[in-house]
Amino acid sequence: MSRGIKEVFNILIASVGGQGGLTLSRTIAIAAVSEGLSVRTGETLGMSQRFGSVTSFVRMGPQNAVMSPTFSEGMAHVMVGLELTESVRNLRYLSEGGKILVADTVKPPITASIGTARMPSKDELVGALTSVDPEAVIVPARKIAYDVSNPRAANMVMLGVFNRIFGILSDDAVINAILTLLPGRRGETSVAAYKAGIKWAEENKVVQG
Amino acid sequence: MAGVRDLPERINPLKAPAGTRLALMGNEAIARGAVESGIYVVTGYPGTPSSEVIMTLQRFGKDLDMYVEWAVNEKVAFELALGASIGGARSLATMKAPGVNIASDPILSAAYCGVNGALVMLVADDPGPITTQTEQDDRWFSKLAKLPTITPSNPQEAKDYVKVAVMLSERLQLPVILRTTTRVNHTVGDVVLGATEQPRKFKGFKRDPPRFVRAGMRWNLERHKWLNKQLEKVEGILNELGISINEVHGDGDVCVVTEGVTYNYVTEALNLLGVKEGVRVLKVGQLYPPPKEFLKKGLRGCGKVVVVEELDPYLEETVKTLLYDEGISIDIHGKHDSLLPMEGELNVLMVAKALSRVIGVPLPRTLQVSRETPALPPRPPPLCPGCPHRASYIAILKGISKAGFRRDEVPIFGDIGCYALSVEPPLNAIWTEHSMGASISMAAGMKLGGNDKPVIATIGDSTFFHSGIPALLEAVHKRINMLVIILDNTVVAMTGHQSTPSWSVTETGRKAKPVLLEDVVKALGVDNLAVIDPFDVDDMANVVAQYLRKPGVNVIIARAPCALMKVRAEGVKAVYRVDPEACIGCMACIRGTGCPAMYVDENGKAAIIEEDCTGCGLCAYFCPRDAIKEVRHE
Ligand code: SF4
Ligand code: SF4
Numbered sequence: 001m002s003r004g005i006k007e008v009f010n011i012l013i014a015s016v017g018g019q020g021g022l023t024l025s026r027t028i029a030i031a032a033v034s035e036g037l038s039v040r041t042g043e044t045l046g047m048s049q050r051f052g053s054v055t056s057f058v059r060m061g062p063q064n065a066v067m068s069p070t071f072s073e074g075m076a077h078v079m080v081g082l083e084l085t086e087s088v089r090n091l092r093y094l095s096e097g098g099k100i101l102v103a104d105t106v107k108p109p110i111t112a113s114i115g116t117a118r119m120p121s122k123d124e125l126v127g128a129l130t131s132v133d134p135e136a137v138i139v140p141a142r143k144i145a146y147d148v149s150n151p152r153a154a155n156m157v158m159l160g161v162f163n164r165i166f167g168i169l170s171d172d173a174v175i176n177a178i179l180t181l182l183p184g185r186r187g188e189t190s191v192a193a194y195k196a197g198i199k200w201a202e203e204n205k206v207v208q209g
Numbered sequence: 210m211a212g213v214r215d216l217p218e219r220i221n222p223l224k225a226p227a228g229t230r231l232a233l234m235g236n237e238a239i240a241r242g243a244v245e246s247g248i249y250v251v252t253g254y255p256g257t258p259s260s261e262v263i264m265t266l267q268r269f270g271k272d273l274d275m276y277v278e279w280a281v282n283e284k285v286a287f288e289l290a291l292g293a294s295i296g297g298a299r300s301l302a303t304m305k306a307p308g309v310n311i312a313s314d315p316i317l318s319a320a321y322c323g324v325n326g327a328l329v330m331l332v333a334d335d336p337g338p339i340t341t342q343t344e345q346d347d348r349w350f351s352k353l354a355k356l357p358t359i360t361p362s363n364p365q366e367a368k369d370y371v372k373v374a375v376m377l378s379e380r381l382q383l384p385v386i387l388r389t390t391t392r393v394n395h396t397v398g399d400v401v402l403g404a405t406e407q408p409r410k411f412k413g414f415k416r417d418p419p420r421f422v423r424a425g426m427r428w429n430l431e432r433h434k435w436l437n438k439q440l441e442k443v444e445g446i447l448n449e450l451g452i453s454i455n456e457v458h459g460d461g462d463v464c465v466v467t468e469g470v471t472y473n474y475v476t477e478a479l480n481l482l483g484v485k486e487g488v489r490v491l492k493v494g495q496l497y498p499p500p501k502e503f504l505k506k507g508l509r510g511c512g513k514v515v516v517v518e519e520l521d522p523y524l525e526e527t528v529k530t531l532l533y534d535e536g537i538s539i540d541i542h543g544k545h546d547s548l549l550p551m552e553g554e555l556n557v558l559m560v561a562k563a564l565s566r567v568i569g570v571p572l573p574r575t576l577q578v579s580r581e582t583p584a585l586p587p588r589p590p591p592l593c594p595g596c597p598h599r600a601s602y603i604a605i606l607k608g609i610s611k612a613g614f615r616r617d618e619v620p621i622f623g624d625i626g627c628y629a630l631s632v633e634p635p636l637n638a639i640w641t642e643h644s645m646g647a648s649i650s651m652a653a654g655m656k657l658g659g660n661d662k663p664v665i666a667t668i669g670d671s672t673f674f675h676s677g678i679p680a681l682l683e684a685v686h687k688r689i690n691m692l693v694i695i696l697d698n699t700v701v702a703m704t705g706h707q708s709t710p711s712w713s714v715t716e717t718g719r720k721a722k723p724v725l726l727e728d729v730v731k732a733l734g735v736d737n738l739a740v741i742d743p744f745d746v747d748d749m750a751n752v753v754a755q756y757l758r759k760p761g762v763n764v765i766i767a768r769a770p771c772a773l774m775k776v777r778a779e780g781v782k783a784v785y786r787v788d789p790e791a792c793i794g795c796m797a798c799i800r801g802t803g804c805p806a807m808y809v810d811e812n813g814k815a816a817i818i819e820e821d822c823t824g825c826g827l828c829a830y831f832c833p834r835d836a837i838k839e840v841r842h843e
Pocket of ligand 2 (some may be wrong): 804825829
């Protein structure tokens with residue numbers, strides 16, 4: 001089902017450390033390379049992996065076309081958000097006409113919980129996203145993942161939605177990539193979450209072209 | 210890649226056959242490069258962004274017949290690698306930038322004795338700085354240590370250049386530095402694998418004092434002359450071997466000199482600007498000694514030069530000196546004329562802006578988006594849910610009050626590790642975090658300086674083994690009154706859970722002799738020692754209070770495993786839940802712990818994200834209404 005791509009395609013993944021943003025970016029990279037594409041991912045590993053803000057840049061394109069591990073503001077074709085606050089925080093990376101796909105999860109940072117910073121409401125966050133992309137796709141990813149018995153696999157639900165909309169990678173390539181990265185039962189439930197994401201996208205008719 | 214497991218050989222990054230194309234992180238590619246170049250001894254000390262080289266070799270390299278283990282610190286690691294190399298084995302030592310400072314003593318002398326088997330040093334710098342204490346530019350270190358240094362621009366080159374470094378090292382009989390930056394170490398890219406080679410082990414070692422005996426010897430001057438001669442050969446050897454790590458792309462009157470990851474930014478920036486001709490890009494792979502012939506030839510006929518590099522203007526100054534010597538006077542742009550910043554990372558847009566100014570082409574409109582977003586609460590990384598350090602610092606702060614002191618009169622010296630995150634609200638615990646082991650020595654120094662109030666040093670177990678032992682020895686010997694708290698989570702946590710000297714089996718399954726903290730501390734002669742579980746907050750606070758009032762060097766070992774490691778190994782057995790009926794919304798739990806599993810719900814009550822909670826129960830300790838209850842998993 002791979003449609004392939006002729007030019008470099010930039011994805012920004014916004015998440016909170018521990019939500020699986022890095023696994024998501026790595027899954028896309030493995031799948032893309034197995035489909036003969038070139039990839040680069042740029043992310044900062046380290047302490048932010050644990051409950052800090054995590055921004056991953058994923059770039060794929062024809063061989064030798066992708067060079068930089070990151071891209072600059074205004075260059076993301078799509079933003080995949082695993083959390084609403086972090087998605088809004090990274091809006092500057094989205095290109096003119098770029099697409100937003102986000103999980104409807106909100107994780108207030110400690111700074112907000114202890115009252116040193118104000119936390120915008122969920123409506124404000126969603127409003128900020130839809131003011132940029134009126135057709136922003138907001139996915140009940142945690143619930144979908146919960147229903148396939150792995151609340152930690154919301155990242156894979158988002159991958160399903162992403163791939164159903166953009167269709168750059170074949171399902172086989174994605175599923176193999178998931179199983180390469182995640183051993184045993186985690187891999188199985190992650191594949192189930194990925195498929196559930198595809199199904200949700202189809203049922204909710206968010207499928208493009 | 211996450212998880213320890215057996216991958217099918219065709220996708221195992223270390224075992225897949227030559228010609229396979231895989232998505233590899235720069236550090237995984239370097240690990241593969243080690244296998245492709247017959248390296249036998251690999252050692253280092255964990256440090257972001259260098260750690261995944263050894264982690265990858267340990268995970269995927271079982272039965273490859275290599276020695277791959279962490280060492281107690283970078284100096285020891287380098288010396289292990291050097292010892293192996295002078296005996297003819299090929300070796301690799303990995304470290305982050307500050308680790309080079311720890312190891313610098315043996316490195317400088319190694320340039321005089323040289324090696325027999327190849328010795329490659331991976332030095333990972335961190336523009337940004339993203340996870341490092343300073344933006345140390347180790348290209349200056351290469352110049353200081355007089356060691357040949359090369360740099361890759363992407364994961365493929367990261368792998369390939371390990372082999373280049375090995376060849377250079379054996380031809381020159383010198384250690385060679387492979388210098389990377391975070392955006393190469395941590396970038397995943399498509400990498401085509403090459404053939405692997407049998408590891409080269411010990412061949413023999415002949416007594417040769419002029420080479421291997423240093424201190425104050427008459428022959429050191431001769432060795433320095435030898436070293437300088439070797440350095441002159443680097444560019445020639447690369448040419449002779451047909452290795453082109455210095456490349457010229459395009460042609461024109463404007464010359465862009467660049468290196469490492471910034472080469473990618475330059476190429477993409479030129480594409481964005483639509484500049485197809487008139488620009489010549491010189492990509493420098495050989496950082497030290499600079500490739501003079503290449504630069505002279507490449508810069509011939511240039512009207513102006515732009516140097517694009519991260520960190521200090523190292524290449525810029527190199528190019529300036531070279532052109533001065535050649536009697537050429539042209540404009541050279543870079544950091545000294547503020548075209549590009551002296552600090553921080555570069556990116557495609559910054560480079561495009563700089564080049565557009567020099568070349569005189571406008572920046573495309575599409576790159577000038579600006580977006581208004583609502584103000585958002587920052588999200589600095591906190592201590593994990595269930596982290597034992599949270600409990601330790603809560604107990605330390607309580608202990609200070611119990612001993613009758615104000616919090617602002619007892620400085621808590623911190624050290625390098627996750628526990629430095631205790632600096633953030635709500636704990637606001639540590640006052641300093643400086644360099645490995647410095648908590649103990651700096652606290653002792655403040656006492657020596659005349660502070661008559663108590664001082665506390667807090668240091669992790671692996672940091673203590675790394676550099677804290679001599680500091681504690683100093684404090685004991687000089688009879689300083691201080692409290693040292695060793696936060697023993699039994700692992701090097703911050704960098705991804707590596708082994709410490711207290712383990713009885715290493716990551717590779719090697720049997721090791723566990724070195725126990727309390728044995729070491731007792732042997733150093735401290736006055737009082739207590740070993741405590743920090744989750745017994747009141748007990749620990751009592752001992753802290755007691756030790757703050759007792760003269761002598763008093764040590765507490767606060768021992769509880771890293772929560773993240775424990776959860777990965779054992780799963781979560783119980784979580785805590787807030788009863789919204791009983792909760793009065795006082796927020797004592799959240800303000801007391803700062804646990805990231807907790808938040809304030811729409812009704813102003815405390816709540817816990819179930820899948821993030823690890824069941825430590827600290828929040829319940831703070832609740833005045835007993836509203837937080839344990840829920841056991843079946
Ligand atoms: S990794 Fe371990 S030691 Fe570090 S903050 Fe998390 S629980 Fe604490
Ligand atoms: S028990 Fe409380 S403090 Fe501990 S991890 Fe769970 S929510 Fe955090």
